[in-house]
Amino acid sequence: MSTKPFFVSSPGKVILFGEHSAVYSKPAIAAALDLRAYLLVKPSEDPNIIRLDFPDIGLSHSWNKNDIPWTKIKEYVQAKEGKPQISEELIPEIIDLLSDNLSDLSSSLHYVTCHCFLYLYSILCTADVPGMLYSVRSTLPIGAGLGSSAAIAVCLASAMSILGGHVAKASVDYDAKSTSKNHEDEEFIDKWSLMGEKCFHGNPSGIDNAVATHGGAVMFQRMKNPAAPSVRTNMRNFPPISLLLTNTKIPRSTAALVAGVSALNTKYSKTSASILDAMEHLANEAYQVMVKPFFGPEETRTLRELTEINHGLLVALGVSHPSLEKIKIIGDSHRIGATKLTGAGGGGCAITLLNEDVSKAELDNSLEEFEANGFETYRTSLGGKGVGALYYENVQEDKREEVFSEIAFTKFKDREEIIQALGVQNVSGWKFW
Ligand SMILES: Nc1ncnc2c1ncn2[C@@H]1O[C@H](COP(=O)(O)OP(=O)(O)OP(=O)(O)O)[C@@H](O)[C@H]1O
Numbered sequence: 001m002s003t004k005p006f007f008v009s010s011p012g013k014v015i016l017f018g019e020h021s022a023v024y025s026k027p028a029i030a031a032a033l034d035l036r037a038y039l040l041v042k043p044s045e046d047p048n049i050i051r052l053d054f055p056d057i058g059l060s061h062s063w064n065k066n067d068i069p070w071t072k073i074k075e076y077v078q079a080k081e082g083k084p085q086i087s088e089e090l091i092p093e094i095i096d097l098l099s100d101n102l103s104d105l106s107s108s109l110h111y112v113t114c115h116c117f118l119y120l121y122s123i124l125c126t127a128d129v130p131g132m133l134y135s136v137r138s139t140l141p142i143g144a145g146l147g148s149s150a151a152i153a154v155c156l157a158s159a160m161s162i163l164g165g166h167v168a169k170a171s172v173d174y175d176a177k178s179t180s181k182n183h184e185d186e187e188f189i190d191k192w193s194l195m196g197e198k199c200f201h202g203n204p205s206g207i208d209n210a211v212a213t214h215g216g217a218v219m220f221q222r223m224k225n226p227a228a229p230s231v232r233t234n235m236r237n238f239p240p241i242s243l244l245l246t247n248t249k250i251p252r253s254t255a256a257l258v259a260g261v262s263a264l265n266t267k268y269s270k271t272s273a274s275i276l277d278a279m280e281h282l283a284n285e286a287y288q289v290m291v292k293p294f295f296g297p298e299e300t301r302t303l304r305e306l307t308e309i310n311h312g313l314l315v316a317l318g319v320s321h322p323s324l325e326k327i328k329i330i331g332d333s334h335r336i337g338a339t340k341l342t343g344a345g346g347g348g349c350a351i352t353l354l355n356e357d358v359s360k361a362e363l364d365n366s367l368e369e370f371e372a373n374g375f376e377t378y379r380t381s382l383g384g385k386g387v388g389a390l391y392y393e394n395v396q397e398d399k400r401e402e403v404f405s406e407i408a409f410t411k412f413k414d415r416e417e418i419i420q421a422l423g424v425q426n427v428s429g430w431k432f433w
């Protein structure tokens, strides 16, 4: 177990096809974003104190680790060779046992985040792990459809797997070929981060945390039998798609949107089953196109057409928002490409698969209109690295104090400062599983 400070980091994601239908065991396609969450873990001055400092959401909280009902919690966790075994659902008895530790949190945002932290902490760590500071910063917009919750869940699950001694040290360099990956440890982190996602929103498909753990691009399908593992097919030759992300900045909750679709399914079961079936066919067609060895103008046109259809189907499920429709109208009227909402919808982000021949003038006009409406745009590359760690000993000796400074970390002004100081591409020493 490491008592030296370390960072873990994991990426957000873009769902290209199949959000919401993914929850109903339909295939979906998603890829890792170059925006990431970072978690600093650092020994506390008082080894009995577990301290959370999550400035992005104004959360600062601490517990005395002796107040966690360790012995009772462990009675509900099955372990094999010292490794806690995953349950299908969150264990209600553990939720109940932790409720006293959460009773002084009045904001629901803080409650949910602390619940996720303590659930993973009390299962993956033991009373012997000294109290630490846990501080999170993210370059992902929160609640905007880009998997910010999954990135946090993966950071927490990986840090606690390190502290609990359940995974080997991450040791693969940034540029190394993926064949040397430690698949077993990545799977462990993936599984436990799904439990973290369940704390954030009751019924996640698992696609967001899978991408945040493994990175790259995947076709993902949750199985109908909840006990069966999800199927994840890596898409190695992910085509070079030119993508524009536009954030409406309208806040929304994934949990509420997923619950809304569930209500629709109950009320109009046959109609909504047809919509979900259409989404299934659409994701399969997109997959066939995306894995073609040759990806030319015909293939990009097909993906744009499927993008338009996918958005229409999501509108039919009731998860769009006037601001998302506005993005679509602006993009369509300047003919920049095909636009759909991404993630849970209801606000948050839209993606536009840009036309290859879009002119600079057309694009600039759209960008101006997006800005005038208060939207934020971001050009992004897809398919980056999954979860990684930056250990104390992998940072040059004379830089350690600065890199692992809690004060510097919590005070970074914006996304650019975080990326500059810690980005997995900018700072040498990051290791991956
Ligand atoms: N930087 C952060 N610091 C602390 N908590 C965060 C941070 N980013 C995300 N979260 C947690 O994740 C929640 C947002 O998750 P939610 O699933 O609603 O949106 P999302 O993950 O951004 O979008 P989607 O699930 O559609 O991809 C926040 O309410 C908070 O609990």
Ligand SMILES: C[C@@](O)(CCO)CC(=O)[O-]
Pocket: 015, 018, 019, 020, 021, 022, 023, 145, 147, 203, 204, 205, 206, 207, 208, 254, 258, 343, 344
């Ligand atoms: C809306 C949803 O399909 C994607 C959220 O990013 C929910 C999920 O799959 O967990």
Ligand SMILES: [Mg+2]
Pocket: 147, 148, 149, 150, 200, 208, 254
């Ligand atoms: Mg989420």
